[in-house]
Amino acid sequence: MTNSALRICVIGAGTMGQGIAQVALTAGHNVGLVDLDPDQLATAVSDIRSRLTRRAPGLLQHLSERLLTAPSVRDLSAEPNTVVVEAVVENLAIKHAVLQEALDHFGPLCRIATNTSSLSITDIAAGLTRPDRVIGMHFFNPVPVMQLVEVVPGVQTDPALVDEIRQLAVSWGKTPTVARSTPGFIVNRIARPFYGEALRLAEENVAPFDVIDRLIRGAGGFRMGPFELMDLVGNDVNETVTRTVWTAFNFDPRFAPSLLQRELVAAGRLGRKTGAGFYVYADGVAITASSPEPEPTRPVPGGIELHGDSAELEQWLLRGGITGELIPGPHPYLSLPGLGNVRITRGVSAQEEASIDKVPVVLIDRPLDMNAVACLAFSGSEDSADLAGAVTGLLRRAGIDPIRVGDAPGLIVARVVSMIINEAAEALHLGIASAADVDTAMELGTNYPLGPLAWADRWSPAYVLSLLDSLHDEYRDSRYRASQWLRSAVRRDRRSLRPSHLSAEK
């Protein structure tokens, strides 16, 4: 199909619909924008006009011919070569009614793309006269800025429609990924632990929420921490997505909503939009932040030994200008003479590590990049005050801000990221999307610093599996069960979760 010749009909002129209409106009289409609320239509047109003034002033001249508004699809000419993009409220009955009306009006040749974020495409299409003409086209907010579009066929969708809608997204300057119609598609499914595990850590008092945010940014390399992001999106919106995915997965504990967030929603602390969420805001600036006591520092002893092979521990010492003696061995750790051992977390507590090593143990979190890390979480076994002081000194010498947290298995970044990687592995196991699309969707849809599969390549599937298995042993909670895809990769000694690395023996 020659794309710009297609007529686009966007139904719903709210946040998403007006963004979609703007993108379609910019790509050269004539657009009909439908909303039953006339005020909303007027606001949408004025917002589109002012955004185009900045971004595509040439379009303004012809805007009144190119953009028609109407209270109903029946007021638009019934051109069969129409792509309907539906962006009305997230309600199955309303979507059914709106889509059937569009099918009746434009005829069976029209294509119907729904922007639902949490309903099943198969459910939305079921019962319509032409379920084969319906597909998911999931945009991200703000639509003109966010590059990702998830294209989601339902069980009855005509396979030819997948390619047509992909091409349409490309012609709109977007990057499409394809996902099977399953709860949360790619992004809203794989991203759940980013929020859920951070909430669990806060509920367990491992660290205050703002400290978790700092660590996720400063050590994990994420642009925003989970709590600032939940406040930005709205705790009500974020909780609803979590609850919908959890319900759709038959209440799987992996996706369980958090009581901490529930309480905030009940109290009307929805985030930035109500002036308070996890944080309290004044003039748009978060003013609540805990200020932990600075960690006491002790002198760093000489004669540090680096046992085993760990580029990250080596980088840390190098950043601090320390040359440790390298001693071969199976499990990497630093030995600080007379004080104890330091390890990167592998999913068990420092207390348990100390009972194995028979010396005090301090654990550090696993960052995205030891060369770039700004702050790092650590925890210590009960008798590790002197060792912790030396580790604090060692971190400060490397320009890294040490942050003590509770002795929770997996600490902060290693635990949250391993859970995200596990979800990505499970998506591959169930054939939800291709490996390339999983990483593309997560990088573009969430701005993660690395796609989860690329992150697994960096840390190794064996590391992630061992961390998850340790969490599972510790909590005896099926929330932490590892994906069979991950376990199978490790069993086959694979260094990547991508199928090309697994297929030789599959």
Ligand code: NAI
């Ligand atoms: P919104 O509430 O801003 O806009 C919905 C619009 O639909 C309203 O203007 C309303 O008047 C209109 N509407 C309701 N019933 C209608 C009907 N029968 N006929 C015509 N217009 C009708 O909602 P928003 O945020 O734009 O979401 C729309 C859809 O996009 C939902 O399915 C949502 O799940 C999905 N979505 C939302 C995202 C977001 O960040 N807001 C992201 C991705 C998807």
